Amino acid sequence: MLSTFFAVLRRDLLxxxxxxxxxxxxxxxxxxxxxxxxxxxxxxxNQLRAIAPGVLWVAALLACLLSLHRLFAQDYADGTLxxxxxxxxxxxxxxxxxxxxxxxSTGLPVVAIAPGMALLLDLEQGGLPVLVLxxxxxxxxxxxxxxxxxxxxxxxxxxxxxxxxxxxxxxxxVLIFGAGAVEAELSGTGAIAHLLLLGGGLAGALALAxxxxxxxxxxxxx
Amino acid sequence: xxxxxxxxxxxxxxxxxxxxxxxxxxxxxxxxxxPNGVGKTSLLRLVTxxxxxxxxxxxxxxxxxxxxxxxFHGELLYLGHAPALNDLLxxxxxxxxxxxxxxxxxxxxxxxxxxxxxxxxxQLDLPARVLSQGQRRRVGLARLFLSASRPLWVLDExxxxxxxxxxxxxxxxxxxHCEAGGMVMLTTHQDAPFRRPPQVLDVGAFAC
Numbered sequence: 093m094l095s096t097f098f099a100v101l102r103r104d105l106l107x108x109x110x111x112x113x114x115x116x117x118x119x120x121x122x123x124x125x126x127x128x129x130x131x132x133x134x135x136x137x138n139q140l141r142a143i144a145p146g147v148l149w150v151a152a153l154l155a156c157l158l159s160l161h162r163l164f165a166q167d168y169a170d171g172t173l174x175x176x177x178x179x180x181x182x183x184x185x186x187x188x189x190x191x192x193x194x195x196x197s198t199g200l201p202v203v204a205i206a207p208g209m210a211l212l213l214d215l216e217q218g219g220l221p222v223l224v225l226x227x228x229x230x231x232x233x234x235x236x237x238x239x240x241x242x243x244x245x246x247x248x249x250x251x252x253x254x255x256x257x258x259x260x261x262x263x264x265x266v267l268i269f270g271a272g273a274v275e276a277e278l279s280g281t282g283a284i285a286h287l288l289l290l291g292g293g294l295a296g297a298l299a300l301a302x303x304x305x306x307x308x309x310x311x312x313x314x
Numbered sequence: 315x316x317x318x319x320x321x322x323x324x325x326x327x328x329x330x331x332x333x334x335x336x337x338x339x340x341x342x343x344x345x346x347x348x349p350n351g352v353g354k355t356s357l358l359r360l361v362t363x364x365x366x367x368x369x370x371x372x373x374x375x376x377x378x379x380x381x382x383x384x385x386f387h388g389e390l391l392y393l394g395h396a397p398a399l400n401d402l403l404x405x406x407x408x409x410x411x412x413x414x415x416x417x418x419x420x421x422x423x424x425x426x427x428x429x430x431x432x433x434x435x436x437q438l439d440l441p442a443r444v445l446s447q448g449q450r451r452r453v454g455l456a457r458l459f460l461s462a463s464r465p466l467w468v469l470d471e472x473x474x475x476x477x478x479x480x481x482x483x484x485x486x487x488x489x490x491h492c493e494a495g496g497m498v499m500l501t502t503h504q505d506a507p508f509r510r511p512p513q514v515l516d517v518g519a520f521a522c
Contacts, residue, residue, distance in 0.1 A: 095415075095417050096417060099411055099414035103407075103415075107403070110402040110403075166400065170399055170400060170401075172398045172400065174364055174392070174396075175415060177364060178392055178416070179417055180388045180416075180417045314364070314365045
């Protein structure tokens, strides 16, 4: 049991390591997007401090979106996806392994460098733990929802654009509660409600997204 | 054992074939024939359960495969047109992943032996992107040596890009599998030296 799950997880992490340039591109994208804002809105520290949580969250969301289309594309093209669909384990299980490997190789690095970027925008230090926690809870939701979109748009012409149109509206609640958590912490009301909602969202996405994703993959390969 | 009844296949809005039926007994070797575009690959995908038929049913050991998917897939080996190789991994890593993902507990040494036997002894540590088409095909076919316990082999154009020697070798492997009580269903455009003449299914006869 779970042999497919661990085989997929190990292989995808190995592939992420072999293709680590892609991971660096995602990180560089995140850094550059955050750096663009001071140029656009001006380097007034109070203003930057005020928009910092939102900017960091939008940048993390876009960085995640940038690499989402790669999640199934290679396996679809080379026939690995067919082989996985023929394995004895339910597809939802190894889909979870793929999303987990994706999050470890793209979401986790973004979470790790987010505090550095927050200092760049002069976010108050008291908000940093909540920022990291909200990203750590929120980016897996982005990966899970995005995986459903990636599975649905697999093999379509212009699938990348369609994927963005499909999943960005779904990312909005995560963005609201993620950025809201940091703002609530800084304004003194406490972030616990926002974080609990993000945690609940993650639990829900973990339960439902792999099933939806598996069904979408079967349709895409039919 | 494998039984197909009144199968119809719709591709886009075109009906490829209908009322297709055949039966494959233990030890049988079935060659799916017909011109390009008649639906040979589509038929194989229907038989494996990767695609769903417009009408009709595929039955394995008397049960519809749709209802007993996991048990059926545990007894099936399908090698599609694409060899399921990732360019960043070595042939050995690709083969080990293919076996582990399928749920076969195969150790590393058995995988090395299979690759050596199929003629890739010198390519074990090269990334798959530097292999030739024939060598890529061989990596996929190496799974045959590790899947003797799966009775039903469904192979899509297994002979493509192989040299004469490898074709003879593969034909012998398939014949052995059938003699041991297995079943093989394949598409091919070339004549291969099977020990017994295969049963032929002409998809063109059921075309619409």
